[in-house]
Amino acid sequence: MNLPYYVTPEQITKDKADFARKGISRGRSVIVMQCQEGILLVAQNGSKSLHKVAEIYDRIAFAAVGKYNEFESLRQAGVRFADLRGYTYARSDVNARSLANAYAQTMGSIFTEAAKPLEVEIVVAEVGDSLDEDQIYVLSFDGSVADKRGYLAIGGAAEDLNTSLAAKWNTELDLSEAVQLAVTSLRKNVSNDGSEGQGFDESELEVALLERKLPRRKFRRILANELTSLIAG
Numbered sequence: 388m389n390l391p392y393y394v395t396p397e398q399i400t401k402d403k404a405d406f407a408r409k410g411i412s413r414g415r416s417v418i419v420m421q422c423q424e425g426i427l428l429v430a431q432n433g434s435k436s437l438h439k440v441a442e443i444y445d446r447i448a449f450a451a452v453g454k455y456n457e458f459e460s461l462r463q464a465g466v467r468f469a470d471l472r473g474y475t476y477a478r479s480d481v482n483a484r485s486l487a488n489a490y491a492q493t494m495g496s497i498f499t500e501a502a503k504p505l506e507v508e509i510v511v512a513e514v515g516d517s518l519d520e521d522q523i524y525v526l527s528f529d530g531s532v533a534d535k536r537g538y539l540a541i542g543g544a545a546e547d548l549n550t551s552l553a554a555k556w557n558t559e560l561d562l563s564e565a566v567q568l569a570v571t572s573l574r575k576n577v578s579n580d581g582s583e584g585q586g587f588d589e590s591e592l593e594v595a596l597l598e599r600k601l602p603r604r605k606f607r608r609i610l611a612n613e614l615t616s617l618i619a620g
Contacts, residue, residue: 495530
């Protein structure tokens with residue numbers, strides 16, 4: 388009689404993590420950055436209809452890399468969670484922390500219990516009345532969550548982009564300077580030799596801002612003409 392095939396839990400977990408990381412590494416990058424006007428979200432996205440950056444609630448935005456159908460399901464679940472919480476309690480009770488915790492539980496359960504993990508990495512951002520009150524959370528495929536300040540990049544080139552952003556980001560950046568820094572970092576990343584501008588098309592950028600000065604709904608998309616003006620300074 389043949390013995391049953393056995394794989395240790397450690398090996399199963401490692402294989403799942405490697406599988407998810409490999410899928411995420413193929414995703415085009417997203418940069419999330421604080422600036423004086425709010426929280427900037429910049430994504431490399433060739434599609435005009437399938438968004439990687441979106442609004443969740445009044446002050447909260449969502450960004451993701453990985454498999455579109457998987458992170459779109461998470462986005463929709465986040466909208467339902469926020470709407471239900473806001474309706475049941477109050478709009479002020481909907482915050483990025485509670486949403487990040489809900490995502491962490493869902494993603495952690497799928498990673499532990501399902502045969503295939505989610506091939507996604509997501510960011511939940513909430514703009515405050517000042518830079519110090521902003522909240523930015525990044526969640527990995529296994530449900531792990533981290534609180535970030537200043538800037539972060541997710542996707543296949545996250546390590547190189549975070550290094551590039553670390554050299555130049557500061558709390559005094561205005562919107563135009565933040566856009567220029569994000570675009571410059573992405574340009575360097577897509578250039579094979581590290582020089583700027585090669586193989587990079589600004590029309591493939593998806594850009595949005597959680598803007599502090601807006602009265603209630605803080606999320607707005609930055610379209611082509613405005614983006615061109617911001618990049619030009």
